[in-house]
Amino acid sequence: MIAIFGSGETSPAMTSVHQELIARVSDPQLNAVLLDTPFGFQENADEIATRTIAYFREHVGCEIRLASYRHGGRATALEFEQFLSRLGNANYVFAGPGSPTYALRHWHDGAVRERLRAKLRQGGCVAFASAAAIGLGAYALPVYEIYKVGADPSWTEGLDLLGEVGVRCAVIPHYDNREGGTHDTRFCYMGEPRLRLLESMLPEDVLILGVDEYTACIIDFEAQSVTVRGRGGVTVRRRGTDRRWQRTTFALSELSHPQVAPAAVPDSASGRPEPDGTDGSPMVEQAREWGAHGRDALDRRDVDGVVAAILETENVLNAWAADLVGTDERDRVRAEMRNLVVRLGDLVRGGGREGVREYVAPLIDVLLSLRGEARREQRFKDADRLRAILAQCGVEVQDTPSGTAWSLQSQN
Known part of the structure; x- marks a missing residue:
């Protein structure tokens, strides 16, 4: 299975989703690991890891071990092998906040990608959220470089794990973000104009898979199904047209070959969605x-x-x-x-x-x-x-x- 969390991966809203996924992979026993690579560059990396482990223990009701690999250039050969061993033996692999491009840069070794792909073939679960989720597609969004640093819109190479289940895509979490208030921060802070430009750069066979905040998209390869859990929805978008699902289960074939409808987008002059009277959080x-x-x-x-x-x-x-x-x-x-x-x-x-x-x-x-x-x-x-x-x-x-x-x- 692949579980994609749009945000809120360690919030009360997503606790039951983790519990359900873990119950499905815990036969005969659970071996869950937390990958710290996405946030490995942050000064508070230890705190993030501790809080995440505490969340799983106190709220989800299970233990999750740290599989640490924060910097490829500083890890010894032994530390890298220990990381690969923990990753390879796990049946529940969780990763979340941080920088997608930083994580991909340090996961470039084919051994990491192969062990993640093995999870899908062996019935395990890869549960990636927020920044880590961006790396699941064939193309990954350099969100911080574009939104925070001002780099021109572009894509970088992703892990393409979703290609293993027949979905060639670019994953965009925080799809319905509304933090901007006076400016459009949907689509992981890109907004509609930049998303259109980014979309034009993708090959014809690659679609955009958007997951709303506090929402999980669960792809079950064995059952050939997709389940949407949480407060928002999942959107497939291709060349300005889209299809959206909320709180439902549907065939995986619909995700890889959706019948799409024209996307509802705001007036390009305003560049922001109409308020719906609720807060994003x-x-x-x-x-x-x-x-x-x-x-x-x-x-x-x-x-x-x-x-x-x-x-x-x-x-x-x-x-x-x-x-x-x-x-x-x-x-x-x-x-x-x-x-x-x-x-x-x-x-x-x-x-x-x-x-x-x-x-x-x-x-x-x-x-x-x-x-x-x-x-x-x-x-x-x-x-x-x-x-x-x-x-x-x-x-x-x-x-x-x-x-x-x-x-x-x-x-x-």
Whole structure:
């Protein structure tokens, strides 16, 4: 099997997908590995690996070992052979964020490609997400070079694992991305104009396989089927025409030889999709739902309800802690929580219910815990901002040798 995750590969939204895939390859036992090559150049590579392993242990309910190969030029011959051995013996191979071109550059050795192809022939599963997923096709998108550095649109050679199942394609995750707001960031940040140019560079027999965010495209070669799981869809596009599937199972032959229809594209003058009233991130949407509950409670002067909404928003951050999303999404969730905290402070100062300390104590303890975590991680600006928010809400924080204490400032 090949499982392609458009994004959110270590989020709660994709946990059940991993569990289902692992259950299908675990006879007689599971041997899962994490490939760290795509993010091997990053300074926080160790942290990403640790968080991913913890996600599989704590949420998926299984152990996954690290198959480390971060730089071909620095690895010894023994380290490379150990990497190949772990890769070859695994029946579940997972790789995710990072740089697709960096990974492909260090996977250029034919031995890596052959072991991945062997997984498909032997009934294992290759589960690639985000950057790693881009490398599955015959052609790979140098997304960072184009979007971040300003290189001209182009393709580079991919692993062509999907060619093993009869699908000659270029894989594009984050297909429905909407982070740009005022500019088109669909199609893995390329936007429609650049995608059209890139599409014109592909050979006639190569199609574009787009996978939306928080969506999995599961290709079962033995069953000759494709299953779409998650919140979005899978799109096959060729020369400006496309076909899309959502939450369904269909024949693999439809993917390799789709009957396509004209693609619906926005006015080229605007270059961006019409808003649909939702946010691209399930985490942010959950936080906004609790924010709406909190604002409703504020209107009713219900301190309990506001505190509950803030704590639930904090739970959203905890539940999605393993997801390797960008800081922007977490900042938006924190902004929802801070807004409720400040408005709760206004309610307290304006004469909220008596004995307010017992109602806000759980919330303040959570905020002080977040402040302590920020200080331990040397995020002093975040720690100072949390203290300032508490002060704005009438909470005085005292740092003492024995720990942190707090009190409600007297009201005038």
